[in-house]
Amino acid sequence: MLEIRSIAAIRGDHLLFEDLSFTVAEGEAVALTGRNGAGKTTLLRMIAGLTPLASGAVLWAGADALADPSAHHARLAYLGHQDAVKPGLTVSENLRHWTGGVRASRDARIQAALEQVDLLDLADIPARMLSAGQKRRLAIGRLCLRQAALWLLDEPVTGLDTASIARFGAMIARHRAEGGMVIAATHQDLPMAEGRSVRLS
Numbered sequence: 001m002l003e004i005r006s007i008a009a010i011r012g013d014h015l016l017f018e019d020l021s022f023t024v025a026e027g028e029a030v031a032l033t034g035r036n037g038a039g040k041t042t043l044l045r046m047i048a049g050l051t052p053l054a055s056g057a058v059l060w061a062g063a064d065a066l067a068d069p070s071a072h073h074a075r076l077a078y079l080g081h082q083d084a085v086k087p088g089l090t091v092s093e094n095l096r097h098w099t100g101g102v103r104a105s106r107d108a109r110i111q112a113a114l115e116q117v118d119l120l121d122l123a124d125i126p127a128r129m130l131s132a133g134q135k136r137r138l139a140i141g142r143l144c145l146r147q148a149a150l151w152l153l154d155e156p157v158t159g160l161d162t163a164s165i166a167r168f169g170a171m172i173a174r175h176r177a178e179g180g181m182v183i184a185a186t187h188q189d190l191p192m193a194e195g196r197s198v199r200l201s
């Protein structure tokens with residue numbers, strides 16, 4: 001269980017939000033909504049331990065999640081606005097760059113990730129040749145490579161076509177069925193069945 005307990009965010013001199021609390025249980029998905037600048041990205045970064053909390057706490061199974069940064073990093077996968085795709089590497093090399101492990105299991109996982117985001121046909125081309133939506137799919141493919149319990153997603157479906165959104169919805173459903181959690185900042189409807197919504201205002 002992830003618990004956001006009474007947290008506040010200050011950017012510059014500006015209080016973005018305060019006393020924000022919610023929980024995410026295993027298998028749950030939460031959509032973060034709110035106007036531009038409300039603090040959705042800031043909140044995701046706080047939960048990831050990338051931006052300090054102005055006050056409050058992020059708890060994992062009842063303990064301070066941010067106290068051990070490497071343990072926290074291992075339990076989460078962060079999909080930001082920037083796709084962080086390496087343009088000079090091929091599509092499959094980009095995925096390889098993101099994974100470790102022994103070669104056989106690693107290659108099988110890369111193959112499975114390419115299938116899930118429908119990039120098998122483009123596996124050997126340089127990532128710089130991908131379209132915006134294809135780059136986004138490659139970034140999403142990274143989510144499949146790690147057994148992270150918590151997915152933090154910033155506008156994950158921007159640029160995706162209808163079929164890709166449906167495939168991403170299936171990925172999220174599988175992740176949740178295995179007990180995974182999702183928090184996604186969004187201005188659009190997301191393919192998350194029975195997801196809850198937290199509005200920043």
Ligand SMILES: Nc1ncnc2c1ncn2[C@@H]1O[C@H](COP(=O)(O)OP(=O)(O)OP(=O)(O)O)[C@@H](O)[C@H]1O
Nearest residue numbers: 011012016034035036037038039040041042043185
């Ligand atoms: N490093 C920073 N220093 C100062 N202010 C910042 C910094 N990063 C973001 N901000 C400000 O914090 C506020 C919240 O930004 P944030 O990106 O969290 O909003 P958001 O809800 O994700 O917006 P959007 O819907 O446009 O993506 C904005 O007013 C932004 O200008």
